[in-house]
Amino acid sequence: MTILPATFDAKLFRENSETVLAKLEKHLADQSLRGLELSDPARLIAAARALMTEEREKIADFDEEKLAAIVDLYLATGIQVHSPSYMGRQFSGVVPLAGVIDFVSSVVNQPSSFYEAGQLPNAVERIMADELNSFIGWPAGSFAMVTTSGGSLANLTALLAARNRAFPDYWSHGGAALAGGARPAIAVGADVHYSVSRAAGVMGIGEEQIVRLPLDRDYRIDPAQARSALDRAARTGLRVFCLVASAGTTSVGAFDPIGELADLAHERDCWLHVDGAHGASLLVSDELRGALRGIAEADSLTWDAHKMMFVPAPCTLLFYRNREHSLAAFRQQASYVFDEEPDIYAALDSGGKNFECTKRPMIMTLWALWAIYGRALFAEKIEYLCGLTRDAYEILEATPDFETVHRPEANILCFRHRPAGLSEEAVHRFQVAVRSRVKHQGKFFISKVDVDGVAALRVVMMNHETTTAHFRLLLTEIRKAGRELLHAGAASR
Ligand SMILES: Cc1ncc(COP(=O)(O)O)c(C=O)c1O
Numbered sequence: 456m457t458i459l460p461a462t463f464d465a466k467l468f469r470e471n472s473e474t475v476l477a478k479l480e481k482h483l484a485d486q487s488l489r490g491l492e493l494s495d496p497a498r499l500i501a502a503a504r505a506l507m508t509e510e511r512e513k514i515a516d517f518d519e520e521k522l523a524a525i526v527d528l529y530l531a532t533g534i535q536v537h538s539p540s541y542m543g544r545q546f547s548g549v550v551p552l553a554g555v556i557d558f559v560s561s562v563v564n565q566p567s568s569f570y571e572a573g574q575l576p577n578a579v580e581r582i583m584a585d586e587l588n589s590f591i592g593w594p595a596g597s598f599a600m601v602t603t604s605g606g607s608l609a610n611l612t613a614l615l616a617a618r619n620r621a622f623p624d625y626w627s628h629g630g631a632a633l634a635g636g637a638r639p640a641i642a643v644g645a646d647v648h649y650s651v652s653r654a655a656g657v658m659g660i661g662e663e664q665i666v667r668l669p670l671d672r673d674y675r676i677d678p679a680q681a682r683s684a685l686d687r688a689a690r691t692g693l694r695v696f697c698l699v700a701s702a703g704t705t706s707v708g709a710f711d712p713i714g715e716l717a718d719l720a721h722e723r724d725c726w727l728h729v730d731g732a733h734g735a736s737l738l739v740s741d742e743l744r745g746a747l748r749g750i751a752e753a754d755s756l757t758w759d760a761h762k763m764m765f766v767p768a769p770c771t772l773l774f775y776r777n778r779e780h781s782l783a784a785f786r787q788q789a790s791y792v793f794d795e796e797p798d799i800y801a802a803l804d805s806g807g808k809n810f811e812c813t814k815r816p817m818i819m820t821l822w823a824l825w826a827i828y829g830r831a832l833f834a835e836k837i838e839y840l841c842g843l844t845r846d847a848y849e850i851l852e853a854t855p856d857f858e859t860v861h862r863p864e865a866n867i868l869c870f871r872h873r874p875a876g877l878s879e880e881a882v883h884r885f886q887v888a889v890r891s892r893v894k895h896q897g898k899f900f901i902s903k904v905d906v907d908g909v910a911a912l913r914v915v916m917m918n919h920e921t922t923t924a925h926f927r928l929l930l931t932e933i934r935k936a937g938r939e940l941l942h943a944g945a946a947s948r
Pocket of ligand 1: 733771
């Protein structure tokens with residue numbers, strides 16, 4: 456067999472896949488405490504370069520050992536989402552089977568913006584839209600859902616739809632459509648994810664056109680103060696066309712009061728977008744759904760399945776309450792892809808509604824897990840993680856050298872270590888230094904965030920193998936780091 460056909464050979468493909476699967480099995484079975492071991496970038500680049508063939512003229516022979524070395528290097532570096540000591544970020548420890556489905560997607564390569572290329576992905580998008588809407592509550596057939604590559608892009612897409620609804624000539628005339636009128640603006644909670652202000656920037660909405668709404672003591676938008684802020688914005692000539700609520704802020708996992716904000720938005724003819732990238736998944740749990748009370752009143756919702764639905768990234772769902780609005784973000788003609796008179800096939804295309812032309816059939820992983828295991832897989836895992844986070848909070852409350860900074864509403868918990876001898880002025884720097892030292896100790900991966908301007912340690916419980924025993928071990932590790940820092944005299948003054 457010459458080499459080109461061999462690279463596509465089905466039997467070799469299976470044999471090589473089995474080698475890789477065996478490595479993944481070992482990787483998944485390793486439940487040791489592994490933090491984030493940061494490799495020196497220069498060394499990692501050198502190690503990767505050393506794996507490259509020197510052959511330039513013809514296709515190099517397949518080298519089984521090289522494939523094994525590539526996979527080993529991949530597994531050894533980077534974030535260890537399957538370790539029980541991984542508590543650092545919102546990246547998901549995926550259900551491994553979802554990885555297998557993603558593997559199929561990669562091999563069959565059926566992009567999903569158009570039904571004719573990706574038939575099953577487009578068909579099951581309809582099924583998942585209906586399944587998940589059963590927790591939102593919109594009437595069948597009245598709403599729409601489109602998948603898109605990440606929560607950031609979903610937020611941008613929803614804001615575009617909101618802007619085009621409020622300023623119908625904007626798409627064709629650009630900024631000239633506003634001549635002499637009020638300036639477009641959006642209103643966001645002070646803790647909104649940066650992707651929202653970035654999306655505003657992309658749309659030509661300057662920082663001064665972003666109305667930041669004050670938060671209450673629980674880090675949620677305060678509706679009364681929001682009302683005054685919107686009044687003030689209107690007096691300065693801003694037309695707030697979209698209010699963005701967060702369902703699970705990135706920093707502390709706070710849920711804005713969606714129902715009250717929906718009333719406020721509707722009163723002012725303003726679109727309500729809910730950024731539920733992190734927390735929308737709580738909807739599938741009977742126990743936790745209440746955090747998103749009022750969600751059926753929102754105009755659009757961003758829902759990252761690659762966070763709390765435990766499938767590979769990206770897998771984001773963008774919902775619209777009014778199905779017509781799903782066509783509002785982009786208003787283009789392109790005869791090579793968009794049919795003037797869609798038939799029953801083209802009616803399932805999402806290309807007119809999402810930014811991507813070639814789009815990963817991301818829904819396949821979510822649908823396959825849902826089809827095989829059903830909703831309870833997700834509900835049970837999310838309930839466990841949120842319960843674990845509440846238990847961790849109680850542990851901290853009962854531990855004098857730690858301070859909680861909020862009561863967790865989901866699976867994100869921020870706190871500070873305050874050992875005796877730490878001066879008040881040093882608290883901020885101390886948390887930053889502790890986090891960095893814990894990271895370098897290599898057993899736990901946690902993050903940090905500023906809360907009320909002072910750094911806090913942050914855990915995001917994403918792995919159901921993590922228990923309160925692991926959390927107590929983490930506290931021991933933090934104390935050890937703290938002692939060493941205090942001993943060295945750094946950060947204590
Ligand atoms: C609340 C919130 N919105 C949006 C995003 C961005 O989502 P993505 O990383 O999928 O682009 C994040 C990511 O952490 C988030 O926490």
